[in-house]
Amino acid sequence: MRKNFCTLWIRNFTAACLAMVIFTTSSMIALAATPENKSLMGEITVSGQTINGNAPSVMLNGEPVMTGRTFFSAGTIATPENINSTVRIGKLGYVTLTPNTNLNLSFNENTISGTLSAGQIKVSNAEGVNVTIQTNAGLVTNESTLASNFTVNAEKAARQDDDDDADGNSALGPILVFSGIVAAAIIIVLVTRDDKDLIVSPVR
CATH class of the missing domain: 1.20.5 (Single alpha-helices involved in coiled-coils or other helix-helix interfaces)
Known part of the structure; x- marks a missing residue:
């Protein structure tokens, strides 16, 4: 027992x-x-072609990683030749690295910051997000009150805004709508006129 x-x-x-x-x-x-912690994590996507035909990868903190890898704040990411990579940071926005780029990237609830030692990046931030990127030539910042898209080069101390495409598309929209209305009106007029021309007068 x-x-x-x-x-x-x-x-x-x-x-x-x-x-x-x-x-x-x-x-x-x-x-x-929790949503609070999710916002402090990023996700890496990788694109491009490798010489040996394998899946493209980038270096994250000295380790090769592929699409889908989680990115935590204060990580260092480097892209090789012919490979692009994007770090999506939830509601904050995203950062895209061109080939041969080296970036130490950090972020919190309303800030994206980093040190760009080589290459070029494109930053897309949501409204209210403060962006500061240290390059070899100086510090690059954004207007945090506005959502923005801009390019930063490691050898320059100024950003290059990428709003031209967006403005062009917004201006093109009304033009296309107006053209469609005009085309529809012309078709209606032609069809109506053809119907009238087909009326045959009675023989007297």
Whole structure:
């Protein structure tokens, strides 16, 4: 009977420890999955062609990674020849690296910052996000009150705004709509006139 009691006690103790481990692990997973923490993580996408035909990859903190890898703040990402990479940072925006670029990237709830030591990046930030990029030539900043798209080169201290394409598309929209209306009106007039021309006068 004493043996059965010891066996039962060990079994209950083991079950309690297992339950505690499961609870602790679940709590950690739930904490890591909260929206607040999700906003502090980025996701890497990689595109381009490699010489050997393998899937394209970039270096993250000295380790080769491919599309889908999580990017944490204060990481260093480097792109090789012919490879582009984008780090999407949730609601903050994204940063795209051109080939042969080296960037140390950090971010928090409303800030994107980094040190660009080589190459070129394109930054797209949401409204209210402050961007500061240190280049070899100086510090590049944005207007945090506005959503913006701009390019930063490691050898320049000024950003190059990329709003021309967006403005061109916004101006082209009304032109296309107006052209469509005019074309529809011309077709209606032609069809109506053709119908009238087909009327045959009665023979007297």
